Amino acid sequence: MIPGGPSWGREDPAVVLLEDDRTTAVLISGVLAATNMFNPIECFGTGREALDYLERSIARGVAPVLLVLDLSLPDLSGLDVLRWVRARPEFDAVAVVMLTGSGNDRDIDRAYEIGIDAYLVKPAGIHGLPDVVKGLGLPYLLLPRAG
Amino acid sequence: MTNGAILDPAAIQALRELAGKPGVGTSVITELVETYLTGALERCVEIEAASGAGDLDEVRRQAHALAGASGCVGALEVMSCCRELEAKAERGDVDGIALLAAGLGEAVGEARAALQAEFAG
Numbered sequence: 001m002i003p004g005g006p007s008w009g010r011e012d013p014a015v016v017l018l019e020d021d022r023t024t025a026v027l028i029s030g031v032l033a034a035t036n037m038f039n040p041i042e043c044f045g046t047g048r049e050a051l052d053y054l055e056r057s058i059a060r061g062v063a064p065v066l067l068v069l070d071l072s073l074p075d076l077s078g079l080d081v082l083r084w085v086r087a088r089p090e091f092d093a094v095a096v097v098m099l100t101g102s103g104n105d106r107d108i109d110r111a112y113e114i115g116i117d118a119y120l121v122k123p124a125g126i127h128g129l130p131d132v133v134k135g136l137g138l139p140y141l142l143l144p145r146a147g
Numbered sequence: 148m149t150n151g152a153i154l155d156p157a158a159i160q161a162l163r164e165l166a167g168k169p170g171v172g173t174s175v176i177t178e179l180v181e182t183y184l185t186g187a188l189e190r191c192v193e194i195e196a197a198s199g200a201g202d203l204d205e206v207r208r209q210a211h212a213l214a215g216a217s218g219c220v221g222a223l224e225v226m227s228c229c230r231e232l233e234a235k236a237e238r239g240d241v242d243g244i245a246l247l248a249a250g251l252g253e254a255v256g257e258a259r260a261a262l263q264a265e266f267a268g
Contacts, residue, residue, distance in 0.1 A: 020212070021186070021212055021215055021216050022182050022186055022216075023179060023182050023183040023186055023216035023219050023220065024215055024216060024219050026175070026178055026179045026182050027179055027219045027220075030165055030171055030175040030176075030179065031165060033170050033171055033175070034165055034168040034169075034170055034171045036169065036170050072211070101211070101214070101215045101218075122215060122218060122219070123158065123215070123218030123219050126219065127161050127165070
């Protein structure tokens with residue numbers, strides 16, 4: 001547990017990965033693992049599963065520290081999930097990165113209007129994720145475990 | 148040695164660098180490639196079925212997903228083929244889709260051989 005962090009409870013704050021393609025999810029998880037971050041990664045393939053997890057996290061009093069969202073999903077869009085998150089004060093401190101195959105200006109503008117912290121385009125953006133996340137200055141992420 | 152026509156050398160290099168980092172290792176790359184190849188074959192079947200049924204939305208959706216996954220492992224030829232499939236699905240080019248869909252499996256087979264050669268052992 002990290003005292004005083006964005007988690008309200010006693011668990012390490014998680015990184016939530018919303019990605020419906022398994023290959024992409026494996027690569028993103030590997031890229032994040034390479035940073036030696038201690039945070040657990042919770043991976044979901046649908047927007048509904050991610051929202052269920054986030055609802056449970058409110059009930060448990062444990063906020064994630066970072067959401068990495070795909071835009072195009074089988075049910076809800078990444079923007080729907082982002083809108084849901086930004087409407088809840090419990091998640092005010094949660095950073096959100098959109099990691100998507102779409103480099104469409106309209107998608108980028110809409111995502112920033114709703115409140116993302118960074119927008120990356122796959123596949124090249126996947127390998128740039130650690131640097132972007134470090135640039136967000138999240139104090140409870142990407143820290144190697146002591147010992 | 149990277150087969151430039153089938154694989155993207157920059158993507159392969161990025162995967163090699165990732166495999167060399169502490170906490171990752173070659174097992175992650177092996178898992179990545181195996182996950183990709185399994186999913187790619189499944190999506191080929193879905194695309195051919197959707198093409199045969201004239202379901203262009205499903206062709207576009209599956210091709211979009213396979214293009215994204217292919218980009219992750221640097222499967223350039225498969226990605227290119229899928230981008231074309233997406234474009235043809237959006238244009239309603241049924242004949243063009245059938246032709247491309249029929250050749251997609253071969254492209255995935257070539258990607259399989261090239262990826263296994265890159266990351267074997």
